[in-house]
Amino acid sequence: MSRAILYDSTLCIGCKACEGACAERWGLPYDDKIAGEEKISAHKLTAIETHGDKFSRRLCMNCVQPACASVCPVGALQKTALGPVVYDAEKCMGCRYCMQACPFQVPSYEWSSRLPRMRKCNMCFERQSEGKPTACAEACPVGATKNGDRDELIAEARQRIAEKPGQYYGKIYGLQEAGGTSVFYLSAVPFEQIGLRTNVPLEALPETTWRVLELVPDVVSTGSVLLGGIWWITNRRAEVARKEGRH
């Protein structure tokens, strides 16, 4: 049973209660100035964005097959069975490949720190492990952010679209993006109009590199035989040449 978040942009009133709860849960400062920043950063792991009269929310998508976890050379990022993608700052060496690989441009870096960490939402892994909802879902006064079982939330999203087809842009963002995520969006308008990246590949991204990486043992074994064989032949040729030269 894996957990997920459903964000319904048509219900969101832009009150930013989720932002405040998130900051509190991470122990990050939160004031009017930070509330005004409409983008996620190392000190703001979720952000409400205004797009005309519509709102949108940015947070880590906690992908089912996360690109960030697959590229991390030290395994600092892990997809948990519970759903959240968690980060171990003690392992991280700061190569920032996760940031480069994320199709949603979520991970942020503590650029001005001398001992920097990557920062991102981990869908309140600690809270959810204890059976509590995510801080953002708990804080949301209108139920625009809902936390629950992934399959149940997908079913609920489908039901909302079916019940009020006129109110929704009939698709669920996150169902296929990057092979599927654990954060879903419903919207009244096409997703690019609320600032979501719509050119995200629909395949699981780790596949793109694994297709090549899984060939490594083949390359090594074939290469050793080939190079060893060539050396064996050329060496013999050199030996013969040396002997003939002596006569």
Place this chain on the structure above:
Amino acid sequence: MLPKLGTRGIKLPKITVWRAIFAAILLSGLYATYLRVFYGLGGATNLSDRFPWGIWIAFDVMCGVGLAAGGFTLVAIVHIFRIERYHPVLRPAILTAFLGYTLVVVGLLYDLGRPDRLWHPLVMWNPHSVMFEVAWCVTLYTTVLFLEFLPVVFEKFGLHKPLDWIHRISVPLMILGVLLSTLHQSSLGSLFLIMPEKLYPLWYSPILPVLFYVSSIAVGLAMTIFESWHSSRAFGRALELPLLASLARVLAVVMSVYLWIRFLDLSHRHVFGLLSQNRIETWLFGLEMLLMLVPTVLLYQTAVRLRPGALYACAVMVVFGFITNRLNVGTTGLEAGSGTHYIPRWSEVAITLSIVAAGFAIFRVIAQYFPIFEHAQDKAEGAETTEQREEPVTVG
């Protein structure tokens, strides 16, 4: 350590334009280092959440590793394919590779957010990560290069026992070196396979690893010609022209293969239409192609291969074409897809230039005091070549 030093007397080095430039670069690099250490990546670079990799990755690492590819290419040619006449340029190629990889590690120490954890991939594994594979290959290959370079040190100090010992393991060592290089030269291209929506289609290709591998072989050969030309000027020794000319023939063929694969890739992905758009990517792609096509065509002319100046110019063009390609893949090609612009800060450039300058200087010092080229010359005179024989030419 360096007994010859004393015999030259204690004269202060003459101040020349090049030395002044060298000193200026190192001083700016030193100040940039201070900024990097005390103010973090944010204080020394123009990197951002949307653009997390800059020229320290695209140039210092991706170009650095590529430019050092002459090491494995020539080891394969001389010791595995046993084309012994190329022996004279083997040692400089190994030295370049060893220095190159050492400097790549220095570059990484600047770029990593936590350089003190450089060793983490060796104990914390993630075999699904291309970066993990690159980290292991680079570590192992730098060790191999060190062992391949050791005979030079043993020769210099007349240590015959360890010399024998290292010769005994040399064949498996060299095969290992070629394999490791094949893996990580191509993997530097695989790093970008996971960003299909970010990297501009003129550069994103499922065969990036193949393209990176073939172009690294080409630039390795070009760098060998480049070094020989420079060291012949620096040390006033004869240029191994017939040898370099025949190496240039190989270079022309490898470049042709590369350009042909590149053409096939672009045409199979139906992206030629993009070239009609007036965008920065189009122009940089054009520059890249120009810097690769021109020397390839020229190197097919015997007259060009046998003229030291022209040969050198072609090698330089290949090197710059290669650098343009890596910078395009590592920075420019990612800007549009990341929705941002990136221009390196002066301190990023200062550190990159300092690393390059240090590379030139250390190469020169080692080549002066260790048997890198002398060894080369005795063999060059006896070598048989298929190229038109000419008297050795001294340039400069």
